[in-house]
Amino acid sequence: MTIKLKINGAERSVEAEPGTPLLWVIRDELKLTGTKFGCGVASCGACTVHVDGEPTRSCQTYIEDVEGAEVSTIEAIGDDKIGAAVQQAWKELDVVQCGYCQSGQIMSAVGLLKETPKPTLEEIDDYMDGNACRCATYQRIRAGIQRAAEIVEG
Amino acid sequence: MTINTSRRSFLKGAGAAVAVLAVGIDPKGALAASTSEAGTAITPFVKIYADGTVAAVIKHFEGGQGTSTGLSTLIAEELNMELGDITFEMAPADAAVYNNLFFGALQGTGGSTAMANSFMQYRTAGAAARDVLLQAAAKDWGVGPSELTLSNGVISGAGQEGHIGEFIATAAQIEVPAEPVLKAPEDWTQIGNTQKARRDSHDKINGEGIYGMDIQLDGQMVVAIKRIPQYGATVASFDDSAAKDVTGFIMAKALPNGAGVVAYAENTWAAFQARDAIEVEWDLSKAETRSSDEIKQQLLAAVNTDPQWQASETTLDATTAALEGAAQVVEREFFLPMLAHATMEPLSATIAATEDGGVIMYDGAQGPTINHATMHQILGIPMDKIEVKTLYAGGFFGRRFNAGADYIVETTLAFSMTDQTRPVKLVWSREDDLSGGWYRPAYAHKVRMGLDDAGKIVGWDHRVAGQSIAKDGPFEAFYVKDGVDISSVEGTAENPYAIPGMHIGLTDAAPATTVNYWRSVGHSHNAYVMETMMDVAAAAAGQDPVSFRLAHLPGDTADQKRKAGVLKLAAEKAGFGKPLPDGHFHGVAVHKSFGTYCAQICEISIDEDDYVQIAKYTAAVDCGVAVNPDVVKAQVEGAIGFGVGHIMRAQITLDGGVVEQQNFPDYEPLRMRDIKAIEVHIVKTNEAPSGIGEPGTPRRAQHSRTQSQPPGVIW
Numbered sequence: 008m009t010i011k012l013k014i015n016g017a018e019r020s021v022e023a024e025p026g027t028p029l030l031w032v033i034r035d036e037l038k039l040t041g042t043k044f045g046c047g048v049a050s051c052g053a054c055t056v057h058v059d060g061e062p063t064r065s066c067q068t069y070i071e072d073v074e075g076a077e078v079s080t081i082e083a084i085g086d087d088k089i090g091a092a093v094q095q096a097w098k099e100l101d102v103v104q105c106g107y108c109q110s111g112q113i114m115s116a117v118g119l120l121k122e123t124p125k126p127t128l129e130e131i132d133d134y135m136d137g138n139a140c141r142c143a144t145y146q147r148i149r150a151g152i153q154r155a156a157e158i159v160e161g
Numbered sequence: 162m163t164i165n166t167s168r169r170s171f172l173k174g175a176g177a178a179v180a181v182l183a184v185g186i187d188p189k190g191a192l193a194a195s196t197s198e199a200g201t202a203i204t205p206f207v208k209i210y211a212d213g214t215v216a217a218v219i220k221h222f223e224g225g226q227g228t229s230t231g232l233s234t235l236i237a238e239e240l241n242m243e244l245g246d247i248t249f250e251m252a253p254a255d256a257a258v259y260n261n262l263f264f265g266a267l268q269g270t271g272g273s274t275a276m277a278n279s280f281m282q283y284r285t286a287g288a289a290a291r292d293v294l295l296q297a298a299a300k301d302w303g304v305g306p307s308e309l310t311l312s313n314g315v316i317s318g319a320g321q322e323g324h325i326g327e328f329i330a331t332a333a334q335i336e337v338p339a340e341p342v343l344k345a346p347e348d349w350t351q352i353g354n355t356q357k358a359r360r361d362s363h364d365k366i367n368g369e370g371i372y373g374m375d376i377q378l379d380g381q382m383v384v385a386i387k388r389i390p391q392y393g394a395t396v397a398s399f400d401d402s403a404a405k406d407v408t409g410f411i412m413a414k415a416l417p418n419g420a421g422v423v424a425y426a427e428n429t430w431a432a433f434q435a436r437d438a439i440e441v442e443w444d445l446s447k448a449e450t451r452s453s454d455e456i457k458q459q460l461l462a463a464v465n466t467d468p469q470w471q472a473s474e475t476t477l478d479a480t481t482a483a484l485e486g487a488a489q490v491v492e493r494e495f496f497l498p499m500l501a502h503a504t505m506e507p508l509s510a511t512i513a514a515t516e517d518g519g520v521i522m523y524d525g526a527q528g529p530t531i532n533h534a535t536m537h538q539i540l541g542i543p544m545d546k547i548e549v550k551t552l553y554a555g556g557f558f559g560r561r562f563n564a565g566a567d568y569i570v571e572t573t574l575a576f577s578m579t580d581q582t583r584p585v586k587l588v589w590s591r592e593d594d595l596s597g598g599w600y601r602p603a604y605a606h607k608v609r610m611g612l613d614d615a616g617k618i619v620g621w622d623h624r625v626a627g628q629s630i631a632k633d634g635p636f637e638a639f640y641v642k643d644g645v646d647i648s649s650v651e652g653t654a655e656n657p658y659a660i661p662g663m664h665i666g667l668t669d670a671a672p673a674t675t676v677n678y679w680r681s682v683g684h685s686h687n688a689y690v691m692e693t694m695m696d697v698a699a700a701a702a703g704q705d706p707v708s709f710r711l712a713h714l715p716g717d718t719a720d721q722k723r724k725a726g727v728l729k730l731a732a733e734k735a736g737f738g739k740p741l742p743d744g745h746f747h748g749v750a751v752h753k754s755f756g757t758y759c760a761q762i763c764e765i766s767i768d769e770d771d772y773v774q775i776a777k778y779t780a781a782v783d784c785g786v787a788v789n790p791d792v793v794k795a796q797v798e799g800a801i802g803f804g805v806g807h808i809m810r811a812q813i814t815l816d817g818g819v820v821e822q823q824n825f826p827d828y829e830p831l832r833m834r835d836i837k838a839i840e841v842h843i844v845k846t847n848e849a850p851s852g853i854g855e856p857g858t859p860r861r862a863q864h865s866r867t868q869s870q871p872p873g874v875i876w
Binding site for chain 1: 224225226227357358359361362363364365366367368369370371372374375377383408409428429430433503504505506507553554555556557558590591791792795796798799800801802803806824825826830831832833834835836837838839
């Protein structure tokens, strides 16, 4: 089937079987490989993208359910004020290690800061609970979110 | 010559002009320079481009441990430039020139050796590059080299100033000094600098970094494998008729080694669906059928009999005699389960034909020359027509290097069964990853410790039983000495503690799965057991766990001094011994591994429902010169999380030989809320750098409930 969606601001039309996860359309059809495959069952958060502004696990989102939706991925998150702040904070604190989960971490962190501009540590731990990092960079992610909140506040 | 801002645009317009100066070593091991982009005839460690860009050539892959930053720092230091201004490139696979000095004729990363291997190599190459550039400028300007200085890519002096890129052609004609003068430690500005300037950070925060999983070649097929359900099984027959209903399915073929059926498809989703639709009849006649409980009982029985191998100078008889004379003996048994690496990036590699009749493999390659040899053996293509392109690896923890080169073999076999016109990309799912073998083996330990009246250890009988990682594999000669696989017992007999009468016994267990090196390898279980026993003994001696350990680190050797040093530092920084909030407790551990000493004080909280959280880890580490202190801290932070996350909840279990864990819900990773804070302190020292990727992992620094536990099996 043909699906139309808006990806990172551009109208795109893709061919995919119904039931295909958005993740694989993004990665294999649109060749936007910044969004990662980690588990396929929404348990690790590596595939997090924004669908109409909401952080969403793309591995468990069927392509037919996002017809006409606005999807944004890590490749374009820097165009967003909060996204740019999170990326800046990540760089200032050298959050990454292997980096494979970090696209998803950043997309979730942006979602958190849009909802809660000055999150407490407990709110950060709660919101980020579904984003796994096997390198265990958690304490820098936590600090990165707090730093990004400061950057946004200016 | 003007300075170009873009290297690419310069290269396009420069024609035959010299585009790059590569400095490294020639086939005889001598320092040498070349102007070939490929570094033909020499092994470059640093490249200087005509636009002044400096690139460190990284021979140890980047899997998050910070090699791209660490090795770049060494080059930046000697070229008097800021770490933030240097770029890096991954080295090609070439065992002859990029071998790991600790591994012999093999290019690979492991055993936390990247910095220990490279500290002199890369500094020497950087210093040689500085030397020939300064000589080149002096020659061009007709002045003496001693009048000139190099700083931040600019050579100046004698009233002249020029960019390093201007001198690469002349520099290539100058004889490289055999022993260039390295900068003195007191002149270092980059080594030991606490700046945060990871070289891989940019790529990893905007989706630009390319991992094995991210390769998208024109015309590529994606393959997924229906794998044997248990160790020792093989494919008897298969039926792919249901797979034919999957849009994008191309074909299915049984692997010639019997290890599964390959589903070829147009994209990843189709490959997974087709794989799941293939029905396979397995030959289970030689398959593992035990369950974890049976294996556990067998291993525990093994540590209750005389060991198969003696892994210490002290004999069992001597230790038994020492224990008989002890004032008291404490005894515990342990069982440590199989563990998976569960790298965030499931395994993936891609192979494609090249125009010259060869092949190229794209992989986050931990052992690039193993890839090289594997492709050569399976495809019969000459080594010089095989290329390995090393990409970012989404974590490794040891997983990407094993005796069977498993996913490299699979990728190559899958390619070999096609007409080889289309690239083949192998993708593992998380289910493949968790249930597909290559685990940290399960181990049982039994320890009997004798104490004298003063609470000093007088004897230690330590028995280990488990499946050998190295035996019957290609690395057996490296690891197995007199029957003992040292990777099973490392960290015990050679431990710096002053322990008289310490006997280490080892018993090999029958294979239950494929097994592999896992972050910190033998230390992962040996340090856990030893440090738990130090707590048990401290309690028996009526001493606190820090004092008891320090009493066994009298400082008679440098080893003991360094181990005691990190323990004292961690204890001081954590405020060990000072009152803690109600329901909070301190746990202690200290261990030496990979040449590095690491102590950890863990503050846990236990609420009225017995829910345990880690309030804070305070760690101290002595890894010699900390080339990048912030990377060292990050590695210790991460290793603590990796280690304790497994101790808290993750394990691989078998039911009738079949792995029970399939995806993260069954192998729950450490989550953000599990550790509230980690503080890492680095000992300042001039000792040579030692490992840092693994030494933070192996220990058990939770509050030890074993102190009050009766003897029995401890998890």
